[in-house]
Amino acid sequence: MNSLVLGLVGLGLLLGLIVVRVPIAYTMLLVGIGGVAIQSGPFIVLNQLKDLAYAQFANYDLSVLPMFLLMGGLAARSGLSTDLFRAAHAWFGRFRGGVAMAAVAACAGFGAVCGSSTATASTMGQVALPELRRYKYSDALATGTLAAGGTLGILIPPSVVLIVYAIIVEVNIVTMFAAALIPGLIATAMFLVTVALYSRFVSGAGPKGEPVSAAELWSASINVIPVLVVFAIVIGGIYAGIYNPTAAAAIGVFLVLAYGVAARRLSLAGIRDSLLDTARTGGMIFLILLGAELLKIFMSRAGVPQAGAEMLQASGLQPMAILLLVIFAFLLLGCLMDSLSMIILAIPFFWPVIAGLDFGLTPNDTKIWFGIIILIVVELGLITPPVGLNVFIISAMAKDVPMRETFKGVMPFFGAEVVRIALLIAFPAITLFLPHLLR
């Protein structure tokens, strides 16, 4: 069989198996192993399997992942979310839509110590949803804000998705974290504006709260100092080049654990659940990464990504048009798949396409710029129907709100994100400013 045809058959088989609910990781693993076995005989791939998995997992850069997962898990169970929301509420509560604004700000704050969107949505949902209800916010605004706000978990560093992207396209994790910060802050600002506009134009959706006393404002603000300290030490230390991301994540785990235990907020059950969460998500990610490695060996020998890239380049389309096509493809995929498997599965196919195009940027800058754009695009997959993981999480908490309402409430935020993507495409400097500054 022609090697390209074999690759395409493998790709078809891969998609077919994924559609009938075979876990994405196992599909990639077995199609990869099977494909390489057909390409070059079973002996070579069997020999590789003797230590490939160990060699893949024993990677210093990757070890940052379980540590950041553990840090996020511990942070979620240390009551940091409650402190953040209380402070944000003290500041924003008096405005129209203020409680929802507080939820957005608290999500951003929590995103600064947690690298996962779903963890951010579920943690902040538990804290903020009862308050939004108490102040009689409309169902759409309340649930939509939390589902969208949760995405700030991966948009603001640390970010698990960004780490995985950095490892796949071989770009420095520190650089990616630096690149994500300004766009993440822009997202936060735009979400705040979205809430303000929504509450202004949809009457009764986001009523005003009562202003708090100066004493409460002060004490609530003091309470978020631990979060700020953790962020400053972990992410600040990475930016300043004092230590590498793995060491920073390790320090983060230690700090959150020490704080949780010292403040008597972290129970033994909380630690146990954090460990199990880390096991579930960590095992899931690493297994997909191993599958991606085997699939990559198979596909690149078959020449599938190269053929795709050549076809697009030969099509005579402008680089920008191809970029928009790729973004559109990721948006479509994002409607069906979760963000991580999408990055791991699709980036190896789409990155060669983008890498071959000229956007007037250096190859490394293109990697950074494209990574941040794609991060936003896959994050949109978390809030778009039919499969929006964050929406599912918030809906599960607000059982009386039809999911349609939540998707409706998310739409203004979706609009804000489209504007932000356009901004980042038009002005690569927004993304590249901080990485260049830190270089």
Place this chain on the structure above:
Amino acid sequence: MSKIPGRQAETGDKPPVTPVLAQIAALIASLSRWWAMTGGVLILILSVMAAASAASNLFFGRPFSADHELVKHVTAIAIFMFLPYCQISGANITLDFFTDGLSERAKQAMSAFSSLFALAFAVLLFVQMLQGFQSYIRFQEVTPVLRLPLWTAFPPILISLALLAAASFINLAEGLRRVQNPQYESGAERS
């Protein structure tokens, strides 16, 4: 640990469908959970060690020289220890969208079918890594600083893969049982 599934038989009216399978499933699920938790504790200890190393580097200009190699070696072991729990708790991501409308029975059949893949992978990797273990013992490779032999990673990895095979087998057996009898109560889920 959960309640013993067989206990229903003493108090309930009708006997449980297959207490043996459900009991084994509960046992494997519980083993997987403890094994994963142990892996999590390893990550926790590694974090504290790496944090101490970074602090030592910052204040005294001296990191622990074995910091990197320990983080690599032990993270790899811990990740393998997570895999059985991922399998039995259904953490591995699937694409449910296209098949959401199908009957419960069809979904059970698909889930049983997919456990077959996990089982095949676990068995294949176990057999190959067992050979890898043997050759790492024969031709010793060690980490640069501590001179820790690399084969030390393999025993816990092989245990993890055996447990992963057991977990996938349980998922397969329970899935098939559910296809036959939708009332069957999973021991793995109850655990």
